[in-house]
Amino acid sequence: MLAALSRKPIASAGRLGSGPALGPQSPARLTDIDMDHCGRLLDHVHLRVSDLAASRRFYRAALEAIGRLEAFGEAEGCFFADEFYVDKAEGRVSHVHLAFQARSEDEVRRFHAMTLSAGGRDHGGPGPRHYHPGYYAAFVLDPDGNNIEAVYHGPTQRSADSVEVTRL
Template identity: 60%
Template sequence: MQFHRGRLVDHIHLRVADLDASKNFYRAVFAALGHKDALQEGPGFFYADELFVDKADGYITRVHLAFQAPDRETVQRFHQAALAAGGRDNGAPGERPYHPGYFGAFVLDPDGNNIEAVFHGPAERSAPSVVITA
């Protein structure tokens, strides 16, 4: 049996009511999983570059889930398909100021979660995915 990791989810952003309680929770959980040194402080906190947690400040959505896209055209197709399937626009396809080459689109799913597709610009991957054989 094989499992592939690193192909679908780009990053997750959680909006929380109590930042300190969440920081303590995730610090303990990730230490138990062997990632005790992964915490990075910022306006919230990060674990590696995949999970960002900050304080909810009136936003309707609590979860932001970003999917990887291989190019800008895929980001555009994602946005069109999401709107056609009942999603609501939350940011048309375009460049974002997060880093050079960041091209993303945002929609709200039927439950109001902020869903994104992102292309980070031309890059060479060391592998298409991590293959785990069990």
């Protein structure tokens, strides 16, 4: 997440941006980290939930709010969207903070309203955050208590809307 939120180039391995080296005494600030490359680190996120139907309603609303419902799919015992996969836990459920990218402040507000209507609990209404200039977000707890966020980083230009992978 840090690499996706920053603005300065990475100086070298073990250092983030032109800021301090990472270590227990010198935490990185989000403005000290590169924002040139996003979407290269994670292959997928897998949530294990207690109530698959309740989670399906919640995440379907979340994806619809940010204009990504076309990515939603489901199969027996699970649902998914791009790199996001959800199934029913046999034991313990997942506990994560997950942030969806929004393309506008309106999408963030829509995300907050629609996920609350779909069973979410408010965890921080839409508004600017101090993480970096332009950071606008809303937070909702999903049916299992995961901290789910929609964030808009301000106006940007992407090199592509999505990455297409062809299996060889």
